[in-house]
Amino acid sequence: MxxxxxxxxxxxxxxxxxxxxxxxxxxxxxxxxxxxxVIRMQTAxxxxxxxxxxxxxxxxxxxSKPWRQKGTGRARRGTTRASTLxxxxxxxxxxxxxxxxxxxxxxxxxxxxxxxxxxxxSGHLFVIKEFNFENIKxxxxxxxxxxxxxxxxxxxxxxxxxxxxxxxxxxxxxxxxIHKTQINLYDIMAYKNxxxxxxxxxxxxxxxxx
Numbered sequence: 001m002x003x004x005x006x007x008x009x010x011x012x013x014x015x016x017x018x019x020x021x022x023x024x025x026x027x028x029x030x031x032x033x034x035x036x037x038v039i040r041m042q043t044a045x046x047x048x049x050x051x052x053x054x055x056x057x058x059x060x061x062x063x064s065k066p067w068r069q070k071g072t073g074r075a076r077r078g079t080t081r082a083s084t085l086x087x088x089x090x091x092x093x094x095x096x097x098x099x100x101x102x103x104x105x106x107x108x109x110x111x112x113x114x115x116x117x118x119x120x121x122s123g124h125l126f127v128i129k130e131f132n133f134e135n136i137k138x139x140x141x142x143x144x145x146x147x148x149x150x151x152x153x154x155x156x157x158x159x160x161x162x163x164x165x166x167x168x169x170x171x172x173x174x175x176x177x178i179h180k181t182q183i184n185l186y187d188i189m190a191y192k193n194x195x196x197x198x199x200x201x202x203x204x205x206x207x208x209x210x
Contacts, residue, residue, distance in 0.1 A: 001025070002120060006127045006198055011148050014129055019201070023113050023208045024120050031114035035185065038103055038111040042186045045100035053093030056081060062088075108185070109208055115188055116204070125194045127201050131158060131165035141168040145175055155191040157183055159199035180204070 001018040002025050008014055019025075056062075062081030069076055083091035119125040126149075133140065145151050153174040158165065166177045178187060180200040188194060196204070 004120070004125070004127050006129055008129050009131050009144055009148075017127065017198070017201075019120075020205055020209055023205060024117055024125075026110075026113045026117045028114050028118045028121065031111070031118075034107060035111045035115055035189070038108050038185050039189060041101060041103045042184060047099040049097045049099050051094040052096050053090045055093065055095075056083070056089040059089040111185055112183075112188070113208055115185060116194070116208075119188070119194050124192055125196070127196050127198060130197050130199070131156070131162045133162075133164040133168055136164050136167045138168050138171050141165065141175075142172060145169070145172070151175075151193050153191055154193035154195050155187055156195045156197075157200040157204075158197045159203070161199070162197065 001021050003016050003018055005013050006015045006017055056079075059081050062079040066077050066080050067074060081088045083089055116125065145154065154176075156162075156165075156169065156175065156177045157180055158177060159180050162177070169175050169177050176187060176191065178184075180197075180203040183200075183204065
C-alpha cells in the first residue's frame with residue numbers, strides 16, 4: 001500500500017497514512033484512451049444543444065408555385081424555398097438535441113483510479129489534515145498555497161469544514177476548491193497538482209474502493 005505524508009496547512013508533517021493499492025497504485029499504462037473517453041462524456045453533457053435553424057416547414061414564403069409546370073422552358077419548381085435555392089431552407093440544419101450519454105460506472109471509476117495513481121506516482125498529490133481558516137482572507141490563502149507550498153496551480157478537494165477556506169480561495173484563478181462529493185475526472189485532469197484533505201481522501205478511498 002502506498003504511504004503518504006499528511007501535512008498541516010503550513011506544510012509541516014503531522015503523520016503518515018496508508019492508501020489503497022486498488023485506487024492509488026494501479027497501472028497507468030494504456031489508460032489514456034479510457035481517461036479521454038470519460039472526459040468526452042463529461043464535456044458532452046455540458047453542451048447546451050439549443051442550436052436551431054429553420055426547416056422547410058418553418059421558413060417564411062415559398063407557399064405558392066413560382067411558375068407554371070410546363071411551357072416556360074425552365075425546370076419544374078413547386079416552391080422558392082427549396083434547399084438548393086438561394087434563400088431556401090437549410091438542408092439537414094442543426095436542431096435542438098441532447099448531447100449527453102453515459103459511460104459504464106466501472107469505466108468511470110477505473111479512469112479516476114488511473115489518474116489519481118498517476119498524480120501520486122509523479123509526486124503531484126498531497127494530503128493535508130485540514131484547512132482550518134479562522135477568517136475569510138484571500139491573502140492568507142495565497143500566502144499558504146503559493147508561498148509555503150510553492151504551488152503555481154492546484155485543485156483542492158475538501159470536506160464540510162473548509163467553508164471559510166473555500167471563500168478565501170475562490171477568487172484565485174490558479175486554484176480550484178471542490179467538495180469531496182463533486183470530485184470528477186475533468187477537474188483533476190485540468191490541474192497539475194491535487195491536494196486532498198484527510199477527510200476527502202478517506203471519502204475517495206471509500207467510494208472508489210467499492
